[in-house]
Amino acid sequence: MASPAAAVTTKSVFMNFSEVEGVRAKSAVPYGLPIVDNCMTCKLRGSNFFCALSQPSLKGLDQLKHTSSYPEGAMVFMEGQSPRGVYIICQGRAKLMTTSSDGKTLILKIAEPGDVLGLHSVVSGKPHEFTVETLQPCQLAFIPQDDFLRFLKQNGEACLQAAQHISRDCQSAYESIRSIGLSHSVTEKLARLLVQWASDGRVANGMIRIKLALTHEEIAQLIGSTRETVTRTLSELKKKAIAELTGSTLLIRNPGALQALAGN
Amino acid sequence: MASPAAAVTTKSVFMNFSEVEGVRAKSAVPYGLPIVDNCMTCKLRGSNFFCALSQPSLKGLDQLKHTSSYPEGAMVFMEGQSPRGVYIICQGRAKLMTTSSDGKTLILKIAEPGDVLGLHSVVSGKPHEFTVETLQPCQLAFIPQDDFLRFLKQNGEACLQAAQHISRDCQSAYESIRSIGLSHSVTEKLARLLVQWASDGRVANGMIRIKLALTHEEIAQLIGSTRETVTRTLSELKKKAIAELTGSTLLIRNPGALQALAGN
DNA sequence: TCGGTTGAGTGATTGAGATCACACACAAGT
DNA sequence: ACTTGTGTGTGATCTCAATCACTCAACCGA
Numbered sequence: 001m002a003s004p005a006a007a008v009t010t011k012s013v014f015m016n017f018s019e020v021e022g023v024r025a026k027s028a029v030p031y032g033l034p035i036v037d038n039c040m041t042c043k044l045r046g047s048n049f050f051c052a053l054s055q056p057s058l059k060g061l062d063q064l065k066h067t068s069s070y071p072e073g074a075m076v077f078m079e080g081q082s083p084r085g086v087y088i089i090c091q092g093r094a095k096l097m098t099t100s101s102d103g104k105t106l107i108l109k110i111a112e113p114g115d116v117l118g119l120h121s122v123v124s125g126k127p128h129e130f131t132v133e134t135l136q137p138c139q140l141a142f143i144p145q146d147d148f149l150r151f152l153k154q155n156g157e158a159c160l161q162a163a164q165h166i167s168r169d170c171q172s173a174y175e176s177i178r179s180i181g182l183s184h185s186v187t188e189k190l191a192r193l194l195v196q197w198a199s200d201g202r203v204a205n206g207m208i209r210i211k212l213a214l215t216h217e218e219i220a221q222l223i224g225s226t227r228e229t230v231t232r233t234l235s236e237l238k239k240k241a242i243a244e245l246t247g248s249t250l251l252i253r254n255p256g257a258l259q260a261l262a263g264n
Numbered sequence: 265m266a267s268p269a270a271a272v273t274t275k276s277v278f279m280n281f282s283e284v285e286g287v288r289a290k291s292a293v294p295y296g297l298p299i300v301d302n303c304m305t306c307k308l309r310g311s312n313f314f315c316a317l318s319q320p321s322l323k324g325l326d327q328l329k330h331t332s333s334y335p336e337g338a339m340v341f342m343e344g345q346s347p348r349g350v351y352i353i354c355q356g357r358a359k360l361m362t363t364s365s366d367g368k369t370l371i372l373k374i375a376e377p378g379d380v381l382g383l384h385s386v387v388s389g390k391p392h393e394f395t396v397e398t399l400q401p402c403q404l405a406f407i408p409q410d411d412f413l414r415f416l417k418q419n420g421e422a423c424l425q426a427a428q429h430i431s432r433d434c435q436s437a438y439e440s441i442r443s444i445g446l447s448h449s450v451t452e453k454l455a456r457l458l459v460q461w462a463s464d465g466r467v468a469n470g471m472i473r474i475k476l477a478l479t480h481e482e483i484a485q486l487i488g489s490t491r492e493t494v495t496r497t498l499s500e501l502k503k504k505a506i507a508e509l510t511g512s513t514l515l516i517r518n519p520g521a522l523q524a525l526a527g528n
Numbered sequence: 529t530c531g532g533t534t535g536a537g538t539g540a541t542t543g544a545g546a547t548c549a550c551a552c553a554c555a556a557g558t
Numbered sequence: 559a560c561t562t563g564t565g566t567g568t569g570a571t572c573t574c575a576a577t578c579a580c581t582c583a584a585c586c587g588a
Contacts, residue, residue, distance in 0.1 A: 098438075100446040101527055108441060120431035123424075129438045152427070156420055160387075163416070163427040167384035170430055173437035174362075174393045177372060180445045181488040182364035184576085186545070215565060224445040229545060231567060263365055448546085450575065479535060493575055495537060 038062065039141075042090070050088055050116060050161065057158050064151060065141040076117060076132040076140065083121040083128055085144040089113050092138030096130045097221065107221040109172060110135070110214075120166050122148060135213065180224050183263060189223040190233050191261035194243055198252055208252040302326065303405075306354070314352055314380060314425065321422050328415060329405040340381060340396040340404065347385040347392055349408040353377050356402030360394045361485065371485040373436060374399070374478075384430050386412060399477065444488050447527060453487040454497050455525035458507055462516055472516040 039062045040055075050061065067090065070076065076087055079098055089111055096108045096117070108130055111117060121128045122145050143151075152159040183189050201210035214222075220230040238244040242261070243252045252258060303326045314325065331354065334340065340351055343362055353375055360372045360381070372394055375381060385392045386409050407415075416423040447453050465474035478486075484494040502508040506525070507516045516522060 098442050098446065100442070104446055106442065106445045108438065120434045123427050124431035124435065126431075126435060129435060129442075152424060153420055156417055156423060159420060159423045159427060160416060163387050163423060163430055166427055166430045166434060167388035167390075170384045170434045170437060171388065171390060171393060173434060173441060174372065176441050177437060177444065178362050178364070178370065178393075180441065181370045182362065182368055184544085217565080226546060227566085228547080228568085231565095232545095235567075448574085480537095481535080490576060491536085492538085492577080495535095496575090499537075 039065070050114075050158075050165070053158060053161060057155055060151060060155065061143070061158070064143045064147045066143070067139060067141050070134045070138045070140060072134055072136050074134045074138070076134065077128055078131045079129060080127050083118050083125075083145055085142055086119050086122050086148055087117040087132075088141040088143070089115050089117065090139040090141055092134060092136045094132050094134045094138060095218070096132055098130050105221045106224060107218060108176060110222075116165055119162065120169060123152075123162065123166065186223065186225045186229050187233055187236070187261055188263050189225070190219070190230065190237075191258050192263065193219070193223055194250065194252065195255075195258055195262045197250065198255060198258070201250075201252070206255070208255060210250045210252070211248060212250060213248040303329070314378075314422075314429070317422060317425060321419055324415060324419065325407070325422070328407050328411045330407070331403060331405050334398045334402045334404060336398055336400050338398045338402070340398065341392055342395045343393060344391050347382050347389075347409055349406055350383050350386050350412055351381040351396075352405040352407070353379050353381065354403040354405055356398060356400045358396050358398045358402060359482070360396055362394050369485045370488060371482060372440060374486075380429055383426065384433060387416075387426065387430065450487065450489045450493050451497050451500070451525055452527050453489070454483070454494065454501075455522050456527065457483070457487055458514065458516060459519075459522055459526045461514065462519060462522070465514075465516070470519070472519055474514045474516070475512060476514055477512040 039058050050058075053061065065088070070092075076094065077084070091113055093113075094111045094117070096111055097105050098108065099105050111132070117132050117140075118128055152162055179189060179192050183192065197210050197212065198208045201208040215227075216230045216234070217227045220227045223230075234243075234245055237258075240254075240257070242254045242257045243250065245251075303322050314322075317325065329352070334356075340358065341348070355377055357377075358375045358381070360375055361369055362372065363369050375396070381396050381404075382392055416426055443453060443456050447456065461474050461476065462472045465472040479491075480494045480498070481491045484491045487494075498507075498509055501522075504521070506518045506521045507514065509515075
């Protein structure tokens with residue numbers, strides 16, 4: 001498939017920009033993405049996990065990390081590789097997926113800013129069990145495995161934080177299992193997915209509007225189905241005025257009905 | 265369903281036995297299970313996780329724990345409950361399962377000695393997302409949530425150990441997702457399960473013999489199928505002289521063919 | 529010894545969804 | 559204006575396994 005795309009590190013980007021345009025480093029914009037280089041002053045910091053560490057801990061982490069930008073469609077790492085370190089998503093979204101021997105793909109999760117990629121592989125020392133591919137231009141902070149483990153050993157707060165983070169991954173994995181394993185109809189699984197997405201959408205007079213940029217194919221891979229059936233099911237939902245997907249915006253007209261389809 | 269069975273704590277068992285039979289505490293055998301009450305001298309200790317902690321840490325943990333015995337079919341805790349603490353399996357096996365609203369059950373994992381139950385719920389503070397039911401008489405060590413979290417905070421080694429343990433759970437969850445989500449035929453999923461079991465079986469002239477005590481129903485719940493199809497698939501495998509299940513022993517006659525059926 | 533229960537084996541039917549095979553819309557290069 | 563590629567919409571089949579409906583064997587407690 002696609003070869004792992006070369007990441008553009010902040011440093012090299014800085015150099016390029018300085019040379020070519022003679023501008024200051026802070027305005028570097030690789031792949032149309034404004035770079036954030038310092039966790040301490042980062043305005044994107046959410047309440048998420050590592051971003052939420054206390055100042056001293058965060059400072060320690062900040063010194064170990066190394067920020068890179070990736071274009072859309074870049075492979076951050078691949079299934080079966082030994083982990084080289086953890087990646088924290090600062091900006092952009094990426095899909096975590098596995099592929100079977102016959103080429104079928106399953107998307108485990110869409111990772112978002114604040115998520116840490118490869119954490120449990122680094123902690124357990126086992127190979128990655130999924131491939132990470134960016135869905136958009138992304139900015140990732142990378143921390144080498146040994147630096148990271150050393151940091152965890154020396155920093156109880158961070159270690160517990162890490163354990164909590166892994167716990168969440170676990171939880172979402174179990175949710176996936178439930179969703180995939182316990183539901184019979186594709187309609188049910190799709191509805192469940194939409195309901196899940198709905199939770200971070202904008203509500204306007206009883207309808208929910210969500211921005212997402214996934215193809216039917218990718219949705220199919222998320223629920224373990226095929227593109228055609230997703231298309232059909234989606235048009236079924238549209239016909240029933242429950243939900244419709246136009247371009248990259250999903251409009252949920254009847255959240256209640258959707259909930260019912262999702263099995264509760 | 266079944267109500268949570270009352271656990272017999274070591275103490276009360278000791279008292280009962282002393283009173284009734286006048287024997288020494290160490291020979292107490294509730295549910296036919298010889299009690300092991302001290303991690304430091306426990307002969308069952310494997311290389312697993314908490315059992316593998318260094319002496320001082322283990323000693324600390326030993327003081328917090330509280331050993332109980334459970335009969336077969338006991339509910340240790342249930343899906344949706346808030347975690348009260350972690351349970352470490354000293355002896356016996358238990359199944360971790362979820363149930364859908366329409367009564368369908370999915371078994372996530374068969375837990376064995378050394379496994380820790382409810383670890384990630386305790387760490388993340390979220391409700392259990394599965395029910396644990398013993399498959400045999402079991403001995404479990406219980407550690408209350410707050411004691412446990414305090415212990416982790418004060419003990420870097422244990423915290424990292426915990427993180428590693430959760431990582432493994434994660435890993436096995438992802439494996440399940442792959443297995444359930446990426447394979448089409450039931451034959452494939454069943455074969456994969458058998459292959460997985462085969463790894464801890466006894467090999468004798470090219471055949472593998474494994475002890476397990478699961479009904480067809482439970483096997484079906486492990487691979488997300490139905491009892492009937494498991495029966496059929498199993499008899500198919502028997503007819504092809506690949507594997508057969510008689511009583512509680514599984515005999516794999518042709519590991520290679522099984523591997524092939526499993527998809528690689 | 530007898531119901532009662534639980535697990536296993538098997539046949540017949542059926543339906544959801546995978547698969548194949550198209551047509552069409554729309555964007556991006558050249 | 560061409561091609562090329564990618565995403566989507568839909569019909570026609572076909573297949574696997576869920577479901578229903580039994581029988582049979584083993585075990586157990588009364």
